[in-house]
């Protein structure tokens with residue numbers, strides 16, 4: 523559904539709507555300007571300030587991102603120059619035909635892979651040229667990732683799965699158990715904390731995966747087709763949960779090929795032939811919505 527307004531149009535008219543600019547430091551720039559002194563207005567210094575603030579406010583800033591896979595000597599270009607900015611607390615759906623590069627892009631956003639060319643600034647840090655161990659640190663502290671297949675460890679209970687990222691963060695067992703159980707409660711699964719994945723439904727498994735993604739309080743929650751393995755009713759419940767997570771101030775980016783799912787979000791970015799085809803704000807009203815009982 524092509525509802526809404528082009529994000530680039532909004533940006534051109536009122537950039538502060540999507541990237542709110544705060545101006546507490548403006549006087550500092552004026553003071554730092556030897557020609558004009560503290561009171562006089564120097565647009566050049568404002569411009570520098572606005573650029574730096576815009577970069578700071580953007581959680582994701584992609585410039586000309588390219589990714590090719592190599593099959594022998596043959597190059598398969600998948601992403602062919604993606605430019606995209608996502609600000610703090612945005613709620614974005616990435617859409618596009620199968621094979622258009624959505625997962626490739628999500629893996630780059632989630633620091634699971636690096637681009638062949640281009641720049642990726644995540645929360646002010648250039649992650650596009652980082653080595654593997656630096657990327658692993660960024661993944662642990664900045665990113666929660668939810669997968670279509672849930673990717674839970676079958677031998678661990680729900681709370682142990684949720685607590686896994688806390689082991690890498692160096693938390694002790696008592697703290698891990700307490701925090702994991704509190705997070706499971708938030709996603710409506712307090713009574714399933716000792717169950718193993720094979721004792722959980724698809725929707726419950728995805729809630730565990732979402733709790734695991736949130737446990738380190740990441741600055742970015744990414745989900746690649748999170749409802750792809752779920753029936754319609756369960757998909758609505760999971761999207762309701764993502765909406766609540768977004769309402770609490772989180773930045774959420776998800777991939778879906780279903781319009782009904784994308785319409786839960788606030789902005790739809792469509793990828794085709796390796797570039798951004800369109801970038802629209804949604805009407806912000808989900809097409810289907812059922813009330814859920816969980817407490818996040």
Ligand code: ADP
Nearest residue numbers: 591592600618619620621622623624625626627
């Ligand atoms: P989508 O998620 O939009 O369906 P993908 O990002 O998974 O698309 O894949 C985009 C293209 O890149 C497809 O043609 C796919 O076959 C190819 N591709 C994905 N991963 C690899 C890989 N590791 N090696 C080679 N080709 C790949």
Ligand code: MG
Nearest residue numbers: 624625626746
């Ligand atoms: Mg995919």
